[in-house]
Amino acid sequence: MDDLPSGETLRSLFLATASRFPEDPGVRWRAPDGRPFAIAHSERLARARVVAELEAVLGIEAGAKVALFMPLVPAWLDLFLGTDSIGAAIVALPPSFPTVEAVRILRETGASLLFAGKGQTPVARAIAAAQPEVRIVVQADAPYPSAPHPPATPPSDLPDYRDLFSDAVDRAHNAGASFDHGAPESDTPALVFDGREFSHGQLIELGAGLLPATLAFARKGEALPDIVADASDMDDLPSAIARTVVLPLLVGAKGIVPPCVAIEGPDVP
Numbered sequence: 001m002d003d004l005p006s007g008e009t010l011r012s013l014f015l016a017t018a019s020r021f022p023e024d025p026g027v028r029w030r031a032p033d034g035r036p037f038a039i040a041h042s043e044r045l046a047r048a049r050v051v052a053e054l055e056a057v058l059g060i061e062a063g064a065k066v067a068l069f070m071p072l073v074p075a076w077l078d079l080f081l082g083t084d085s086i087g088a089a090i091v092a093l094p095p096s097f098p099t100v101e102a103v104r105i106l107r108e109t110g111a112s113l114l115f116a117g118k119g120q121t122p123v124a125r126a127i128a129a130a131q132p133e134v135r136i137v138v139q140a141d142a143p144y145p146s147a148p149h150p151p152a153t154p155p156s157d158l159p160d161y162r163d164l165f166s167d168a169v170d171r172a173h174n175a176g177a178s179f180d181h182g183a184p185e186s187d188t189p190a191l192v193f194d195g196r197e198f199s200h201g202q203l204i205e206l207g208a209g210l211l212p213a214t215l216a217f218a219r220k221g222e223a224l225p226d227i228v229a230d231a232s233d234m235d236d237l238p239s240a241i242a243r244t245v246v247l248p249l250l251v252g253a254k255g256i257v258p259p260c261v262a263i264e265g266p267d268v269p
Contacts, residue, residue, distance in 0.1 A: 007186050009200040010249065011085045017252025018045040026248065027074050028226070029263040037074075038260070041252070044078060051082025058113055058135055062087030065109045065192065067134075069093040069102065069124065070117030071231040072240060073268055077261070079115055080245065089189040089197070094234040095119060099126040106134055109192055113137070193237045206238060207246025214251060214259070224251070224259035231265040 022042035030036050039047075060066060066083045068090055070076055080090050091111045093102050102123060106114065113135045116124035124136050186201040218224060229244045248258035 008204060008253070009084075009186055009188070010081070010190060010203065010246065013204075013246075013249035013253045014045070014048070014081055014085065017041055017249050017258060020255060021252055021257055024257055025260045026258070027077060027261045027263065029074060029268045031268075039074060041258075044081065047078040048082035048085050051079055052086045055083060055086060055088065055113065060086065060088050060113055063188075064088045064113075065091050065111040067091040067093055067102075067106060067109075067111040067114040069095065069097075069114055069120045071095050071119075071265075071268075072229060072234055072237075072244070072263070073117070073231050074263060075117075077245060080241070084190050084200075087188060089192055091192040092234070092237050094237075097123075099123045099130075103127055103130045106131055191238065191241065198238050203238065203241055203246055204250070206242035207250050210242060210247045211250050214247060215254070215256075218251070218256050223257065226260050226262040228262050228264060231263050231268045233265070 018041040022045075023040050025038040026041045026044045028036065028038040055066065060083075066079075066088050068076055068079055071094075083090050091105065091109045093105060093114075095117065097105075103126075105111075106127065111134065114124065114127065115137050118138065121138055124138060127134065128136050186204075187199050189197045190200045190203055191198040214224065227243055227248065229240060234240065244261045244263075248261060252258040
């Protein structure tokens with residue numbers, strides 16, 4: 001269980017975990033009717049590629065800012081990993097934010113693209129009116145049985161990017177495991193939250209603080225228990241990302257089957 005090499009990024013850890021444990025579940029949740037859903041690491045990687053391809057078409061490059069305005073549902077994690085994989089940073093807007101606060105943060109951070117959950121459509125419409133230069137994608141916050149990330153049908157006064165999503169699925173499928181739209185470095189910003197920037201290195205350090213106890217459990221030879229996350233709990237988002245994104249990837253990069261993230265709460269589709 002040697003220390004991880006310096007300079008690791010979330011993307012390098014993600015690729016290592018997906019290649020070692022492609023069929024193991026990475027995220028699981030239950031629909032309101034009780035049906036269980038699970039996403040394997042290989043599928044999470046496929047979804048991240050789709051996000052990267054879509055954002056590249058929309059002009060997002062390494063160093064850009066992309067806003068997520070939705071609860072911490074499975075789609076949030078996919079969008080975070082896909083955006084991060086091309087070297088862009090996520091600007092996190094908890095769904096409780098009022099319109100005026102969301103507009104202020106978008107202006108201050110220079111975010112040029114916003115993914116909004118279906119429940120945030122009214123505020124997304126107001127943001128579009130206040131900041132027409134920001135592209136807004138109304139994102140489905142439900143399971144995706146047919147293709148990664150089909151967007152919800154937007155209101156008639158918001159752009160419809162469903163065709164671009166379909167094209168991105170095709171491009172991602174043809175691209176294989178590569179991400180050709182930029183690469184993050186350890187000191188590259190990965191998250192903007194509550195007025196602070198967090199680099200890859202800082203988020204990995206937060207996750208690494210949770211690693212010793214997890215590895216001690218793994219040495220007993222038992223399967224690691226699920227990491228339970230509440231979709232509505234975004235008060236300390238960096239810590240939530242450390243638990244739900246970074247820790248499983250650190251474990252997987254060490255060659256150990258990573259714990260699955262179980263997302264719960266009323267906001268989960």
